[in-house]
Amino acid sequence: MRIALLGGTGDIGEGLALRWAFHTDHEVIIGSREAERARSKAEEYETELSSRGTDLTIEGYENAEAAAQGDVVVVAVPPWHVADTVEAVADELGEALLVSPAVGMNHDEAGAHYAPPPAGSVTALVAEAAPEEVPVVGGFHNLAADRLANLDVNLDLDTLVVGDDVDARETVIALAEGIEGLRGLHAGPLENAAEVECVTPLVINIARYNDGMHDVGVTFE
Amino acid sequence: MRIALLGGTGDIGEGLALRWAFHTDHEVIIGSREAERARSKAEEYETELSSRGTDLTIEGYENAEAAAQGDVVVVAVPPWHVADTVEAVADELGEALLVSPAVGMNHDEAGAHYAPPPAGSVTALVAEAAPEEVPVVGGFHNLAADRLANLDVNLDLDTLVVGDDVDARETVIALAEGIEGLRGLHAGPLENAAEVECVTPLVINIARYNDGMHDVGVTFE
Numbered sequence: 256m257r258i259a260l261l262g263g264t265g266d267i268g269e270g271l272a273l274r275w276a277f278h279t280d281h282e283v284i285i286g287s288r289e290a291e292r293a294r295s296k297a298e299e300y301e302t303e304l305s306s307r308g309t310d311l312t313i314e315g316y317e318n319a320e321a322a323a324q325g326d327v328v329v330v331a332v333p334p335w336h337v338a339d340t341v342e343a344v345a346d347e348l349g350e351a352l353l354v355s356p357a358v359g360m361n362h363d364e365a366g367a368h369y370a371p372p373p374a375g376s377v378t379a380l381v382a383e384a385a386p387e388e389v390p391v392v393g394g395f396h397n398l399a400a401d402r403l404a405n406l407d408v409n410l411d412l413d414t415l416v417v418g419d420d421v422d423a424r425e426t427v428i429a430l431a432e433g434i435e436g437l438r439g440l441h442a443g444p445l446e447n448a449a450e451v452e453c454v455t456p457l458v459i460n461i462a463r464y465n466d467g468m469h470d471v472g473v474t475f476e
Numbered sequence: 477m478r479i480a481l482l483g484g485t486g487d488i489g490e491g492l493a494l495r496w497a498f499h500t501d502h503e504v505i506i507g508s509r510e511a512e513r514a515r516s517k518a519e520e521y522e523t524e525l526s527s528r529g530t531d532l533t534i535e536g537y538e539n540a541e542a543a544a545q546g547d548v549v550v551v552a553v554p555p556w557h558v559a560d561t562v563e564a565v566a567d568e569l570g571e572a573l574l575v576s577p578a579v580g581m582n583h584d585e586a587g588a589h590y591a592p593p594p595a596g597s598v599t600a601l602v603a604e605a606a607p608e609e610v611p612v613v614g615g616f617h618n619l620a621a622d623r624l625a626n627l628d629v630n631l632d633l634d635t636l637v638v639g640d641d642v643d644a645r646e647t648v649i650a651l652a653e654g655i656e657g658l659r660g661l662h663a664g665p666l667e668n669a670a671e672v673e674c675v676t677p678l679v680i681n682i683a684r685y686n687d688g689m690h691d692v693g694v695t696f697e
Contacts, residue, residue: 363667365664365665365667365668366663366664366665366667366668366671367671368667368668368670368671369670369671369674411697412697415678415682440682440685440686440689441682441685441686442587442678442681442682442685443586443587443681443684443685444586444587446584446586446587446589447586447587447589447678447681449589449590449674450587450588450589450590450674450677450678450681451678453590453670453671453674453675453678454674454675454678456671457636457663457668457671457672457674457675458696460663460664460668460671461636461661461662461663461696463664464661464662464663464664465661465662468661468696471696471697472696472697473694473695473696474694474695474696474697475679475682475689475692475693475694475695476632476633476692476693476695
């Protein structure tokens, strides 16, 4: 499968790119608003993977060109760029499915707070911005970026997947479980996305207030 | 320590009462709107504990009388009864601290959804309803009631504790950790309560959509 990571130069994009490239046979494509930046990051990832004895090619393109090549297109951009990014690549999506890992948050002295867009969740915002026939799935929200990007660390974490399209949701759960130590759990239809996204500020608060939990993640047992 | 569980006849109240009575030396007091109901449930709990070879007394009173006896008063009532319950016992609290485990939720076809009161969280609602000098701590939100009340099951779970008063917060973390298999994590000041409470509908959705996860709970690692 070909996975295009729009915003694949950012920290969650980096972790997902490295993990999918290293742990699976999927082809990873990096997208960015600037093709040059996508290519340069893709080369960094290749170097990191090559230092671990793998010889993989990761390509980098401007977002729309990356989207055109993906069977799965991950919108790994900050929440305030999500709608514009999806609209900019809408004509290139074809049969692809969209994955939304972003979370809207405010930060104040006390900590991080969940701040969904008016659509109700970032995942719902992606669905609003996407062509009607494109399935949208929420997933990969609550992962500490440093831990995800460090291939020396076994994840031992869960990620929660929401979406209305059964096939698309199961594809994303399988993509999650292709990553060693990551389990994908079904959290219901897209309407349940806010309850998934709101865990990200909580994880940030726990990391802040408890010693030794800098890279904390969540599991359900 | 004397722990008064207002609404201690309900399912979360039952689990906390049994666990504290069984695992710790704290004295557990059951409160209810009706003294008779509190006494009858307290006797049920005594019978359950006695079947496990312990000989403990659990007393039951009307909520205000229970509150008057507690060093720690847990408001284990449904969210729509929280404000009334706190106001009804306010004059009896003295030096006690209040603990809020309730969560506001809506349920629709898709699942459970977080629905905090206008105060921003149930914990904040308790703080609004309580006398100013009474410390309020949020905790014990995301525990499956059946699992909590079944003393045969080791919990192996985390609970998230929020509050502005450091001593009160640490007291509640210690109370959590008195229960075998339960770890209390510090999630920041009371302002961070919504990010804790919103995990409850998520846990309910995960239980619904994944086989074999009926009694699922959350851990942070």
